[in-house]
Amino acid sequence: MGGIPGWPGSAIFPGAICRQSFGPSSGPWDSFCVVRCSLAGETAVVELKRNPTRTVRIGSISIGGGHPIAAQSMTATHTQNVAATVEQANALHAAGAGVVRIAVDSKKDAAALQAIRAGTPANLAIDLQENYRLALDVAPYVDKLRYNPGHLYHHEPTKPWQEKVRFIAGVAEEHDCALRVGVNCGSVDPAKKEKFAEDDSLGPMLASALEHCELLDAIGFTRYAVSLKDSDPQKVIEVNRRFAEVRPDVPLHLGVTEAGMPPDGIIKTRIAFEQLISRGIGDTVRVSLTVPNAQKPEEIAAAHAILADIAAGRVRSVVDYGLSSLNIISCPSCSRVENEAFIELAKQVKEMTAYAKDHAITIAVMGCRVNGPGETDDADLGLWCGPTHVNLKRRSAELGAYSYDAILPKLREELDKIIGGRA
Known part of the structure; x- marks a missing residue:
């Protein structure tokens, strides 16, 4: 089957094994494709059409x-x-x-x-x-x-x-x-x-x-x-x-x-x-x-x-993302990033917060001042990075700006407060 381990099944029939053949064009996902799915010994043929978008x-x-x-x-x-x-x-x-x-x-x-x-x-x-x-x-x-x-x-x-x-x-x-x-x-x-x-x-x-x-x-x-x-x-x-x-x-x-x-x-x-x-x-x-x-x-x-x-049909329909565990989001980095330490900080945040993996908490790590302030508002804890300091937030509330060396202990302190408050 191949694909990413842990993702068997089908978007048509969860748990099914699917293979697809394509319409008149040779590239994947052109105007339509035919999906053949086998489930419990039965075979279904489904034609999936792409939206008729303009070129x-x-x-x-x-x-x-x-x-x-x-x-x-x-x-x-x-x-x-x-x-x-x-x-x-x-x-x-x-x-x-x-x-x-x-x-x-x-x-x-x-x-x-x-x-x-x-x-x-x-x-x-x-x-x-x-x-x-x-x-x-x-x-x-x-x-x-x-x-x-x-x-x-x-x-x-x-x-x-x-x-x-x-x-x-x-x-x-x-x-x-x-x-x-x-x-x-x-x-x-x-x-x-x-x-x-x-x-x-x-x-x-x-x-x-x-x-x-x-x-x-x-x-x-x-x-x-x-x-x-x-x-x-x-x-x-x-x-x-x-x-x-x-x-x-x-x-x-x-x-x-x-x-x-x-x-x-x-x-x-x-x-x-x-x-x-x-x-x-x-x-x-x-x-x-x-x-x-x-x-x-x-x-x-x-x-x-x-x-x-x-x-190739190596897909699975995921009905519920289920944020029942720690969720760390971070931006992909671009020319707006003012300190390359942002990427290493994102890795450190993931490592440091591993102890909270079973708690439904979202932590956002953003690399710039353009999108960072707004796009951390919905996170339980948000960090957006400037040239010399990292701004820490709890939802939309500003908690302060800390040096790159000092931010992790402060983040842990706030994370522990959230966990303790839910106990």
Whole structure:
């Protein structure tokens, strides 16, 4: 059978052994596939159709429209370090990345794109972060622009978000770029969140994605994909299913944000991918892992392995993620990380907290000040890393900033308080 040990069975019939043959195309998960499942001596043949999404071209590849699912990753180098960024982009491309994403936070980052473009054949996507106007500087050198609706209100806060999206779409149209509307659980526009119940984290994400689709459609720009990401695989499954029900025509990029270190991060991601792709949902994927820079191609290898297992029927339907044990989430690292000690800290947190493995507690370790403050709000304990200090939180409450050398004892102290309070 192969696949990842511990994951037998089928997304069609739990416990079944399945094999699949494909439709007219040769790549895995093209327009349809046929699944043959054997359960208790009976054989069932099921045809699984992918959502009829529109085709979106990203440089030399196309997604949606029955094209093979593409694996993506993101550079973790400092973008201004052209040599290092080119080296990593080429390593990811060589590993089979259909798209390589690069973060751009400043004019200096943007200025590096021309040289980066000259040094790599990879299809490049740019993460615009908070300054949407940087689209104009980077678009001539890339194939896709990604913006986060929840970040648009930061820059020029009095300007309507609709004007900012029109600007980005206009730049993309002029320079032959695709767009991705990237909605993240921890950075939804506060004005949008206020319209939903406090415990409803998916409603604001879904509403944000849909209204951006409506605007892009209205202005005649349809060369876009959408992503809706959370660190909880079950929420990723739910919000993407809900989106696909309303907009089955829009290509979806799948991922579990801050999935963490392998093998845990791979397993969390696999849970979401199996459920969604087995339902025909998903056109590109990323496995976000907290690994050292030199190991970033492991994200592509993991994505390909998961896709191959799903295509071969080596899958299992996971109905309940079941956070009945310690859950450590951590971001995959990128150029926004201001201290490389973050990756080692994530490993140390996992090792130090092993004694609490039987407690349903979530600890989040985030690498930067862009997403860290918001994306640790839902964790029992959250750490987001700055250049010299690590900020510790309990849910949304700030507990203080501590040096990298002092944070682990303080984290243990707070963890023990939570465990003691539940005894």
